[in-house]
Amino acid sequence: MATLTCRQAPASVPDNFAYVIPVDDELDHTPLKPFCWDTTCPCHEDDDAIAAVYQAVQDGLITPEEATDFVLGRLL
Numbered sequence: 001m002a003t004l005t006c007r008q009a010p011a012s013v014p015d016n017f018a019y020v021i022p023v024d025d026e027l028d029h030t031p032l033k034p035f036c037w038d039t040t041c042p043c044h045e046d047d048d049a050i051a052a053v054y055q056a057v058q059d060g061l062i063t064p065e066e067a068t069d070f071v072l073g074r075l076l
């Protein structure tokens with residue numbers, strides 16, 4: 001719990017909640033991967049990170065479709 005940097009823990013989490021979270025898919029935000037798979041995570045509304053993604057679109061590095069998937073955390 002101490003390492004959560006992104007989303008706030010819900011007020012009432014069932015005791016077994018942790019067991020449904022893939023341990024290999026911890027919330028992880030890096031400059032190269034600012035968006036995680038958790039669609040409720042506030043990172044998907046990070047203006048700076050989103051701006052960086054769309055700058056990559058402007059630069060022709062990725063397509064708008066890829067940018068959308070990236071922001072939504074739907075990484076391949």
Ligand SMILES: [Zn+2]
Pocket residue numbers: 006027028029034035036037038041042043044
């Ligand atoms: Zn996140």
